[in-house]
Amino acid sequence: MVTPALPHENLAAEVNARIGAPAARPGRDADRIDGVIPVVVVEPLTPEAVAIVLGWASETGRTVLTRGGGTKLARIPAPVSTVDVLLSTRGLNTVEVHRHGDLTATVQAGATLRETNAVLAEHRQWLALDPPRGDRATIGGILATNDSGPRRQGHGTPRDLIIGMTLARADGVVARSGGIVVKNVAGYDLARLMTGSFGCLGVILNATFKLAPLAGASRTVSVTFPDIDRCVAYADDLRVHAATPSALELAMPAVSMLVRFESVESVAEQQAYRAVALAEAKDGTAVVLSAENETVAWQAHGARVLEGEGTLVKLSVVSAQLLPTLIWLDAEARSRRLEYEVIGRAGLGVLCLRLNGATSDQAELLNALRGRLPVGSGSAVLQEAHADLKALVDVWGPIGDGLRMMQEVKRQFDPTATLNPGRGPGGL
Amino acid sequence: MxxxxxxxxxxxxxxxxxxxxxxxxxxxxxxxxxxxxxxxxxxxxxxxxxxxxxxxxxxxxxxxxxxxxxxxxxxxxxxxxxxxxxxxxxMTRMTRVLDVDIPNQRITVEPGVVNLEVTRRVASDGYYYAPDPSSQVVCSIGGNVAENSGGAHCLKYGFTVHHVLGLEVVLPDGEMVHLGGEALDAPGLDLLGVVVGSEGTLGVVTKVTLRLLRRPESVRTLLAAFDSTDAAGNAVSDVIAAGIIPAAIEMMDRTTIRAAEAAVQPGFPDAEAVLIVELDGSQNEVETLFEQIEAVCAKNHGWGVQVARDDAQRGRIWMGRKAAFAAMGRVSPNYYVQDGVIPRGTLPEVLRRIRGLEQRSGLTIGNVFHAGDGNLHPLVCYDDAVEGQAELAEQAASEILTYCLDVGGSLTGEHGIGADKVCHMPKMFSEDDLATMQLVRAAFDPLGLCNPDKLLPTPRLCGEVPGPYRAHPIEVAGLAQRV
The missing domain is CATH 3.30.43.10 (Uridine Diphospho-n-acetylenolpyruvylglucosamine Reductase, domain 2)
Incomplete structure (x- = not known):
């Protein structure tokens, strides 16, 4: 653990003097990131102030870590040593404009997803993302990690929904990319470049998204299966029958599936009953859930991996490798006496794994898992892990031959290595 | 040399x-x-x-x-x-389909493969490739990747960038890299998302892995005529307000309807505007929502409604729409296709200004509109044989772009900046915006050899003084600031 030894009050005062507002304070124990207390915590109330902080930090050679809701800070490698500035975006938290007739909205980075969708719901629309902890996760954080949840099946990821962005570069220059229209190919797509960059290229100030109408009705088919083989086969059946679920989630080791249909009521209902029939043909036991029961089932599904001890891993495989990977994982975890839970997008091959047990066994399992996934055909990325495990297993895994160009892009955008140094994908 | x-x-x-x-x-x-x-x-x-x-x-x-x-x-x-x-x-000799992978819903092709060929290869398995630019019978996947091509169905299904999973790219220094892959969410920066739509300025794509979609169970297409483009536009707004995302909503005005009729006889009514609305999904869903669409058209005094009952009828309606550009050749010796984007709700205002321009310039301007996503294709007709008309048409087309930017739109929805609009870029983006985009180019192509003079303006191309930057409407409205 590193104890800062600088005169923090002075540094906070210096930042405040630059901004011209009392936005900075010395870091506290509660601000720790992987054990490191930031020297200064700044929460600017304007985009201009964010740019000023960045300009000052890059000029004076200080490092800046960004924080939105703080829900994902543990997902990335620990800070190298000291953290000079922790920059919170929570001061920028308004839905700037909701163009409901155009199905678009521009939202500041520090607004939480819940806050955003509460505003958009006034016109029966939403930003169609349901990542974990959406009550606290901010738009900026969700974008920076390209995070999504079960309804990715029907709606995609932040990358699929973003149409414009304003960002502050490490040197404090503010730039805009894209726009407020859903179709737009003018210029390089900096918004997509920033999405999933884990804050290593710039600070997101606001973002404009394509929205979705809120569905009139929702039904979820909850199915339990005797084994994972039949569960995965069921997902294939749904596809072959051209079902259009908004979510198609499997869970293991207690094998189950949740299939959600959202449309007008009669359609959601009819699709759900068709899905029940297909499930029963695969020896599944199925019930159709709605209203409160449905909400509870989805919360419990997410909690299987999000609540509890251990390591969180994001796993991605091609469809044909889904079943073999799950079978291998189950056998491997059992033989190593590791507890595990898997949930995930059966239609997309994107899974979330919680693993608990001896660190060395976890490390061996994860390395063996990566051995099964050549670059391009799958990946296993640590999302939340104890420092001991991060010491044994690289957070990202192999990046492939694009890494050099990623490093070059990082150098161009942040030549002073000011922003989240070492915490970007592949250690950028 | x-x-x-x-x-x-x-x-x-x-x-x-x-x-x-x-x-x-x-x-x-x-x-x-x-x-x-x-x-x-x-x-x-x-x-x-x-x-x-x-x-x-x-x-x-x-x-x-x-x-x-x-x-x-x-x-x-x-x-x-x-x-x-x-x-x-x-790239026209690189036309091999390298891998058709139905279980994983993927296909890997060389960039010279023609767009429609992708769907042809997988249609018998019940799959298709979603992006369908009007030129899909001839345009290549490599070009689609460069331009991030859209098409009539991108309102619901997105653009090329949403369907490319992996790329093999020869970088401007000759190094070959692989971005993305067969599986989703490859760790690392989303360079794939930047290369798609970079107009060939960041490298040469040599292999493309695409996502295939399952054919929907049901597709239904409706064509309705309206007595004004405003009425047709209101119908589109009502569809969106009803919470329906159709697979496509297209609008054509009188000029383009007549051109299409002259060229391919799709049987469109002689009206001020037609809307083509297509729904797809499960049979039950399509039937239920289709009734709502018909009700919306009736409410907005739509008439001459044609509902495609089979693929042949559906194909005929789409032929009329997709032939619209080429069909202008039947009514005008030359024409200039513009590709602006506007927030959909501003269509009446922008069309009014285009009509004013039509009167002032004396040039006929037809309009084809991807109404769901706000992509407007004005077709400025002119006669090259008449001295000065070509320049006049180009000026008119440029002026239309300023109308689009005035309402917060874009210079281009799907055709790209290229060489054509490069000097317009400072009208849409500030110097800082463009300098930041230049960082991407500097990373990929520090020597400036890869498709130079496209996409980003330079003093040499556009004069020493870049065009004036005008505040974006969201800035004017105080909704965003430039700092």
């Missing part, structure tokens, strides 16, 4: 039959679909393999010769306009 040694080396890579030096033959390549921009390349090569592409790029990089990749040459922004001192890399 190209030396004899350079040309000998070039021939050594692609063979005598892969190198074009003959001035007459090079004429074929002097423009893409935007014929108002012409430039003959120093040489053209037709590589057959990714290794040949890589060797050509390496040679160019080593010798400082610019290079431009070209697919089928259907682009409408001069994105594949050759460099007069450079090599044109023509």
């Amino acid at each position: 190209m030396t004899t040694e350079f040309l000998v080396e070039l021939e050594g890579i692609v063979g005598a039959d892969g190198l074009v030096r003959d001035e007459g033959e090079l004429i074929t390549y002097e423009s893409d679909g935007l014929v108002s921009h012409r430039s003959r390349p120093g040489a053209a090569v037709l590589p057959k393999t990714a290794e040949q592409v890589q060797a050509v790029v390496r040679l160019c990089h080593r010798t400082g010769i610019p290079f431009v990749a070209r697919g089928q040459g259907t682009g409408l922004s001069g994105g594949a306009l050759p460099h007069p001192d450079g090599v044109l890399i023509v």
Whole structure:
């Protein structure tokens, strides 16, 4: 653990003097990131102030870590040593404009997803993302990690929904990319470049998204299966029958599936009953859930991996490798006496794994898992892990031959290595 | 300049039959679909393999010769306009389908494969490739990747960038990299998302892995006529307000309806505007929502409703729409296709201004509109034989772009910036915005050899003083600030 030894009050005062507002304070124990207390915590109330902080930090050679809701800070490698500035975006938290007739909205980075969708719901629309902890996760954080949840099946990821962005570069220059229209190919797509960059290229100030109408009705088919083989086969059946679920989630080791249909009521209902029939043909036991029961089932599904001890891993495989990977994982975890839970997008091959047990066994399992996934055909990325495990297993895994160009892009955008140094994908 | 040694080396890579030096033959390549921009390349090569592409790029990089990749040459922004001192890399011989992977809903192709061929390869398995630009019978996947092509169905299904999973790219220094892959969410920066739509300025794509979609259970297409474009526009707004996302909503005005009728006789009513609305999904869903669409059309006094009952009828309606550009040739000797985007709700205002321009300029301007996503294609008609009309048409087309920007729109929805609109970029983006985009180019192509003079303006191209930056409407409204 590193104890800062600088005169923090002075540094906070210096930042405040630059901004011209009392936005900075010395870091506290509660601000720790992987054990490191930031020297200064700044929460600017304007985009201009964010740019000023960045300009000052890059000029004076200080490092800046960004924080939105703080829900994902543990997902990335620990800070190298000291953290000079922790920059919170929570001061920028308004839905700037909701163009409901155009199905678009521009939202500041520090607004939480819940806050955003509460505003958009006034016109029966939403930003169609349901990542974990959406009550606290901010738009900026969700974008920076390209995070999504079960309804990715029907709606995609932040990358699929973003149409414009304003960002502050490490040197404090503010730039805009894209726009407020859903179709737009003018210029390089900096918004997509920033999405999933884990804050290593710039600070997101606001973002404009394509929205979705809120569905009139929702039904979820909850199915339990005797084994994972039949569960995965069921997902294939749904596809072959051209079902259009908004979510198609499997869970293991207690094998189950949740299939959600959202449309007008009669359609959601009819699709759900068709899905029940297909499930029963695969020896599944199925019930159709709605209203409160449905909400509870989805919360419990997410909690299987999000609540509890251990390591969180994001796993991605091609469809044909889904079943073999799950079978291998189950056998491997059992033989190593590791507890595990898997949930995930059966239609997309994107899974979330919680693993608990001896660190060395976890490390061996994860390395063996990566051995099964050549670059391009799958990946296993640590999302939340104890420092001991991060010491044994690289957070990202192999990046492939694009890494050099990623490093070059990082150098161009942040030549002073000011922003989240070492915490970007592949250690950028 | 190209030396004899350079040309000998070039021939050594692609063979005598892969190198074009003959001035007459090079004429074929002097423009893409935007014929108002012409430039003959120093040489053209037709590589057959990714290794040949890589060797050509390496040679160019080593010798400082610019290079431009070209697919089928259907682009409408001069994105594949050759460099007069450079090599044109023509990808039309790289047409192999490398892997059809139905279980994983993927297909891997070489960039010269034509868009529609992808769907043809997987149709019998019940799958298709979603992006469907109007030129899909001839345009290539490589060109689609460069331009991030859309199409009529992108309201619901997105653009090329939403369907490309993996790319093999020869970078401007000749290094070959693999971005994305078969599986989703490859760790790392989303360089794939930047390369798609980069108009061939960040490298030459040599292999593309695409996502295939399951054919929907049911598709239903409706055509309705309206007495004004405003009424048709209101119908579109009502559809969106009802929470329906159709697979496509297209609008054509009187001029383009008549052109399409003259060219391909799709049987469109003679009206001020027609809307084409397509729904897809489960049978039950399509039937239920279709009733709502019919009700919306009736409420907005739509008439002459035609509902496609089968693929043939559906095909006829789409033929009328997709032929609209080419059909303008039936009613006008020449025409200029514009590609602006506007927030959909501003359509009446923008169309009013275009009508005013039509009267002032004396030029006929037809409009085709991807109504769901706000992509407006005004077709400015002119006669090249009449002195000064071509320039007048180009001015009119440029003016329409300012209307689009005034309402917060974009210079281009799907055709790209290319050589055509590069000097318009400062009207949409500030110097800081453009300088930040330039960082991407500097990372990929520090020597500036890869499709130079496209996409980003330079003082040399556009004059020492870049065009005035005008505050974006969201800034004017105090909703965002530039700091």
